[in-house]
Amino acid sequence: MASPTPPANAFTQHDHAHCADTTLHKAEAVAAEKGVRLTPVRKRALEILLEEHRAMGAYEVLDRLAADGFGNQPPVAYRALEFLVDNGLAHRVRRLNAFAACMRPGEEHAPVFLICRECGEVAEAGADEVRQALLGAADRLGFHVERATVEALGLCPKCYQEAAQ
Amino acid sequence: MASPTPPANAFTQHDHAHCADTTLHKAEAVAAEKGVRLTPVRKRALEILLEEHRAMGAYEVLDRLAADGFGNQPPVAYRALEFLVDNGLAHRVRRLNAFAACMRPGEEHAPVFLICRECGEVAEAGADEVRQALLGAADRLGFHVERATVEALGLCPKCYQEAAQ
DNA sequence: CACGGATATGTTACCTTATCACATTTCTGC
DNA sequence: GCAGAAATGTGATAAGGTAACATATCCGTG
Numbered sequence: 001m002a003s004p005t006p007p008a009n010a011f012t013q014h015d016h017a018h019c020a021d022t023t024l025h026k027a028e029a030v031a032a033e034k035g036v037r038l039t040p041v042r043k044r045a046l047e048i049l050l051e052e053h054r055a056m057g058a059y060e061v062l063d064r065l066a067a068d069g070f071g072n073q074p075p076v077a078y079r080a081l082e083f084l085v086d087n088g089l090a091h092r093v094r095r096l097n098a099f100a101a102c103m104r105p106g107e108e109h110a111p112v113f114l115i116c117r118e119c120g121e122v123a124e125a126g127a128d129e130v131r132q133a134l135l136g137a138a139d140r141l142g143f144h145v146e147r148a149t150v151e152a153l154g155l156c157p158k159c160y161q162e163a164a165q
Numbered sequence: 166m167a168s169p170t171p172p173a174n175a176f177t178q179h180d181h182a183h184c185a186d187t188t189l190h191k192a193e194a195v196a197a198e199k200g201v202r203l204t205p206v207r208k209r210a211l212e213i214l215l216e217e218h219r220a221m222g223a224y225e226v227l228d229r230l231a232a233d234g235f236g237n238q239p240p241v242a243y244r245a246l247e248f249l250v251d252n253g254l255a256h257r258v259r260r261l262n263a264f265a266a267c268m269r270p271g272e273e274h275a276p277v278f279l280i281c282r283e284c285g286e287v288a289e290a291g292a293d294e295v296r297q298a299l300l301g302a303a304d305r306l307g308f309h310v311e312r313a314t315v316e317a318l319g320l321c322p323k324c325y326q327e328a329a330q
Numbered sequence: 331c332a333c334g335g336a337t338a339t340g341t342t343a344c345c346t347t348a349t350c351a352c353a354t355t356t357c358t359g360c
Numbered sequence: 361g362c363a364g365a366a367a368t369g370t371g372a373t374a375a376g377g378t379a380a381c382a383t384a385t386c387c388g389t390g
Contacts (some may be wrong), residue, residue, distance in 0.1 A: 011306060037386090039338070058376070071340050074377065079339080094259040095314055097347095097376060112299065114308045127302035130295060134277065134317060137292035141176060142322030143279045149260060149316040152299060157307035202357085204367070223347070236369050243348065244368080262347065262376095 011123055011156050020050035023103060027089045030106040036087055041070050045080035046089055049101035055093045055115075055122045056100070093122060095151050100124065110134070113151045118159035176288055176321050185215035188268060192254045195271040201252055206235050210245035211254055214266035220258045220280075220287045221265070258287060260316050265289065275299070278316045283324035 027046055031038040038046075048064045049056060058077045065080070066072035081099050084090035090101050091111045102111070103124050110131030114123045130150055138145045155163060192211055196203040203211075213229045214221060227242035235241055246264050249255035255266050256276045267276070268289050275296030279288045295315055303310045320328060 011308070037338085041339075073341055075379090076340075078377065094316075112302060114303055114306065114310075116308075117311070123306065123308070125302050125306055125308075127298065129298040130302055133292065133294040133298040134315065137277060137290050137295055138279055138317055138319070141279065141288065141290055142325070143176070143281075143288070143290075143317070144320040144322075144325045145279075145317040146282070146319040147317070149314060149318075150299065151259075151314040152303055152308070152310040152312070153314075154303070154311040155309040157309075160307070160309045202367085204356095206368075238370055239348065240350090241369075248367095 011121065011158065016051075016053050019103070020047075020053065020101075023050055023101065023105065027102075027105045030089065031087065033106075034087060036083075041065060041076065042080045042083050044068055044070065045077065046084055046101060049084075049090055049099060054100065054120075055096050055098035057096075057098050061099065091124070092149075093151065094149055095153060096122070110148055110150060114156070115151060115153050116156035116159055117153050118155055118163070121156050123156070176286065176323065181216075181218045184268070185212075185218065185266075188215055188266060188270065192267075192270045195254065196252065198271075199252060201248075206230060206241065207245045207248050209233055209235065210242065211249055211266060214249075214255055214264060219265065219285075220261050220263035222261075222263050226264065256289070257314075258316065259314055260318060261287070275313050275315060279321070280316060280318050281321035281324055282318050283320055283328070286321050288321070 024043075024047060028038055028043075044065060045061055048061055058074065058081055061081065062072065062074060062077035065076060070076055081090060081092075084101075085092050085099070088102060089105050090099050091113070092099055093113050093115070095113075095115060100113075100122055104126070109126060110128065112125045112127040112130055114125055116122075127150070131148065134148055134150070135145055154160075189208075189212060193203055193208075209230060210226055213226055223239065223242045223246055226246065227237065227239060230241060230245070231237035246255060246257075249266075250257050250264070253267060254270050255264050256278070257264055258278050258280070260278075260280060265278075265287060269291070274291060275293070277290045277292040277295055279290055281287075292315070296313065299313055299315070300310055319325075
């Protein structure tokens with residue numbers, strides 16, 4: 001049903017259940033190694049992001065958490081999501097005011113998001129050259145980059161083809 | 166007091182009044198060429214962004230517009246700002262939920278923002294390599310980019326030096 | 331084990347950012 | 361001058377996000 005684990009994302013078909021499971025385990029390993037606590041709420045928040053396999057708003061995550069017996073106030077979701085982002089287990093997609101599970105926790109990478117404006121699909125692309133180019137440009141101005149946001153809005157392969165017809 | 170008009174931005178000193186004036190004229194030319202109307206509110210909104218020469222929240226711009234006799238409801242600011250962004254006369258800085266005048270209206274470019282987390286300064290850097298790298302990465306996945314957001318958070322030269330001491 | 335500080339969670343209240351809907355005005359081409 | 365389109369004014373409200381403080385849990389140390 002799916003490729004073994006290619007770029008682990010993109011607009012390719014794959015077994016969500018499988019990649020979610022794998023990623024969750026990687027995340028647990030990362031947390032253990034960093035000595036941070038992947039507590040129940042945090043873990044559940046990550047699971048939710050992984051299950052849905054899409055960018056979700058904080059309030060949407062909150063609803064799911066509340067349904068699972070956790071608190072139902074905004075800070076519950078925001079704190080869990082902030083933890084995940086700070087520890088590289090999830091990313092914030094600013095253009096969508098949303099959050100998405102990181103597909104390669106632990107691996108150093110610049111998250112690059114490709115957002116389809118038609119179907120809403122969000123893909124996390126690996127793009128080290130983008131990171132390098134950004135660091136280079138910043139360096140030329142003497143700017144010291146700590147975090148970067150790179151997001152592209154456009155059409156995914158499928159929607160692009162459909163639009164061309 | 167300032168360099169003639171270097172990269173027109175960055176963390177270098179320059180004559181704001183001069184570059185604001187120049188940029189406003191360029192913006193008017195761009196609007197004329199595109200056949201879109203740089204109406205009073207829109208022009209004033211752009212002037213405000215240029216005068217302040219920094220990223221401003223929509224409500225902040227709204228206050229200034231209202232003080233100048235325009236409407237005082239959110240849509241007034243959002244519509245003017247949306248127009249400016251759509252026509253390449255301003256950019257949206259998502260990390261700050263803010264807007265900044267474009268320093269090179271008319272010139273095709275990927276806006277890259279360098280945001281100092283210490284002093285809040287925002288610089289618009291020219292970085293075609295970043296744009297190219299992003300387009301390349303997207304292309305490999307068959308994604309068709311229409312708009313890109315590239316923002317880096319970190320320390321500007323000045324704050325970096327101060328922090329190092 | 332117990333106790334004390336650090337960490338995490340629950341909850342209330344509130345602020346900021348952004349959009350919808352609809353009436354009114356202004357512009358533009360004919 | 362008039363009809364349709366574009367732009368603006370305004371009220372209401374949705375959506376996103378944070379501050380502050382009380383309570384509970386974890387964890388190292390004596």
